[in-house]
């Protein structure tokens with residue numbers, strides 16, 4: 001009596017057209033890469049914003065990060081008060097300027113890498129040194145499988161985030177990006193400038209700073225991409241390509257949690 005195992009292989013691209021790696025489960029050896037990075041004694045900064053009712057997400061974010069997000073002693077947590085806004089869109093967009101100033105004033109000299117994450121999220125699997133790189137973007141969980149003509153880029157030429165129909169590589173999530181302090185400073189500064197120009201012209205990009213991030217990554221190619229394992233739709237959603245959910249949105253009642261529609 002024999003046993004037959006059937007393994008379903010789902011092909012995913014593990015490299016971009018400009019030769020940057022795309023990180024999926026199976027494309028790296030976590031033990032080997034950990035042992036290499038441990039010798040470097042790196043400091044990784046991570047930022048999240050929690051304003052208004054979004055403070056409810058902080059506990060699960062932090063507790064799950066303790067379990068799955070990098071590992072190491074000497075962790076420290078700093079809380080800052082930031083200006084809030086009436087509209088959730090303004091809260092979300094204002095993160096670019098806050099991050100730009102935070103990097104300039106404090107983090108540039110203190111950390112080697114930074115990740116900037118949404119707070120309505122939770123870790124479910126390992127997120128480690130395989131994610132480190134000069135400039136890191138995450139492929140959006142709703143559009144990783146979609147053809148380019150379905151990408152929700154800003155399509156109005158009046159906006160600084162405009163991307164014409166025949167351009168664009170991937171659709172990136174606004175909820176997670178990172179890299180070296182220098183590169184992320186340049187990213188946040190550029191997006192802040194473009195957001196201000198749009199505001200002065202009374203135009204708001206269709207997906208706010210996520211639209212500007214997508215324009216930035218079109219012109220400044222990320223050196224590493226993370227698969228949607230690193231920013232998934234919801235823990236209860238599955239897709240054949242996703243073998244491990246490492247970090248996911250948590251379900252939220254938009255009408256109840258946001259200050260405006």
Ligand SMILES: CC(=O)N[C@H]1[C@@H](OP(=O)(O)OP(=O)(O)OC[C@H]2O[C@@H](n3ccc(=O)[nH]c3=O)[C@H](O)[C@@H]2O)O[C@H](CO)[C@H](O)[C@@H]1O
Pocket residue numbers: 048049050051052053054088091092117118119120172173174175176206207208209210231249257258259
């Ligand atoms: C998965 C993903 O890529 N999510 C992006 C998406 O919608 P989301 O629905 O994920 O946006 P969201 O409501 O989570 O807002 C983004 C972030 O702003 C902060 N916040 C927002 C409202 C509030 O009252 N208090 C508060 O603290 C909080 O850190 C939150 O995580 O589009 C947004 C801009 O349109 C952002 O680019 C998000 O990152």
Ligand SMILES: [Mn+2]
Pocket residue numbers: 118119120175249
């Ligand atoms: Mn979010």
